[in-house]
Amino acid sequence: MAAILEVKDLCKTYVIEKRQNNVLKNVNFTVEEGEMVAIMGPSGSGKSTLLYAVSGMDTPTSGHVLFDGKDITKLSANQLAEIRLNKMGFIFQQMYMMKNLTILDNIALPALENKADRAGKAEKMKRAEELMRKLSIIEVADNDINEVSGGQLQRACICRSMVNKPKLLFADEPTGALNRTASGEVMEELAKLNGEGTTIMMVTHDAKVAARCKRVLYIVDGNIKGEYLSGGDSTAENERRLNNWLLDLGW
Numbered sequence: 429m430a431a432i433l434e435v436k437d438l439c440k441t442y443v444i445e446k447r448q449n450n451v452l453k454n455v456n457f458t459v460e461e462g463e464m465v466a467i468m469g470p471s472g473s474g475k476s477t478l479l480y481a482v483s484g485m486d487t488p489t490s491g492h493v494l495f496d497g498k499d500i501t502k503l504s505a506n507q508l509a510e511i512r513l514n515k516m517g518f519i520f521q522q523m524y525m526m527k528n529l530t531i532l533d534n535i536a537l538p539a540l541e542n543k544a545d546r547a548g549k550a551e552k553m554k555r556a557e558e559l560m561r562k563l564s565i566i567e568v569a570d571n572d573i574n575e576v577s578g579g580q581l582q583r584a585c586i587c588r589s590m591v592n593k594p595k596l597l598f599a600d601e602p603t604g605a606l607n608r609t610a611s612g613e614v615m616e617e618l619a620k621l622n623g624e625g626t627t628i629m630m631v632t633h634d635a636k637v638a639a640r641c642k643r644v645l646y647i648v649d650g651n652i653k654g655e656y657l658s659g660g661d662s663t664a665e666n667e668r669r670l671n672n673w674l675l676d677l678g679w
């Protein structure tokens with residue numbers, strides 16, 4: 429397996445009124461193609477900052493982020509925007525959907541805007557519909573964004589993040605706003621996408637969600653403090669082991 433993401437000595441410092449806040453301190457890790465990795469850690473430990481820095485949404489203070497072997501910290505804004513649109517998908521807690529568009533049109537939008545994708549409009553709309561069918565929300569295709577449940581909206585966000593067939597999907601607490609059932613459904617879909625080849629890196633507070641990932645990185649105060657590899661005979665056993673591991677880390 430080849431590395432899709434290599435993070436080397438990544439640092440991020442915020443300066444507010446001359447006070448420095450070193451949020452990421454020499455973070456190093458690699459994500460292999462096809463992996464599903466969870467990032468866990470206390471609130472304020474730098475998880476979202478890490479996700480933004482490695483996905484090119486924010487510029488690191490120093491260090492390198494190699495995506496498919498290419499250092500994205502060295503790219504121009506346009507080059508970076510192109511890679512983000514074509515190769516990466518994003519799911520964030522605050523879900524920005526356009527109010528004046530239907531759910532289907534919102535999902536299709538990134539594909540329609542993607543000039544590098546030569547497929548016609550009809551084909552892109554069909555792709556958006558197929559994703560909605562796959563995530564069981566096709567019945568709300570023509571609804572406005574305020575006419576769907578939280579779980580449906582989150583699944584719509586996953587569809588939208590997948591419409592350009594990204595190689596790597598970033599998610600910041602994709603199940604954060606959902607109840608147990610909806611959260612389980614969303615994880616089921618993410619695991620399916622991962623099974624079909626999409627690499628996934630997600631931040632989560634939920635051990636049940638993290639237990640579905642093959643690897644968990646635990647970050648404390650801007651550093652990776654531990655790494656957990658999934659194991660055990662069953663999901664329940666893996667979840668129990670992960671919980672024990674988290675307890676030992678002071679979770």
Ligand SMILES: Nc1ncnc2c1ncn2[C@@H]1O[C@H](COP(=O)(O)OP(=O)(O)OP(=O)(O)O)[C@@H](O)[C@H]1O
Binds near residue numbers: 442443469471472474
């Ligand atoms: N844009 C910003 N400007 C200044 N400081 C920031 C900014 N974003 C985050 N921080 C600071 O960086 C630190 C880490 O924040 P971050 O959002 O990465 O934490 P987190 O681990 O995602 O927490 P949570 O679990 O609560 O989402 C915090 O001290 C926060 O105040």
Ligand SMILES: [Mg+2]
Binds near residue numbers: 475476477600
């Ligand atoms: Mg966060």
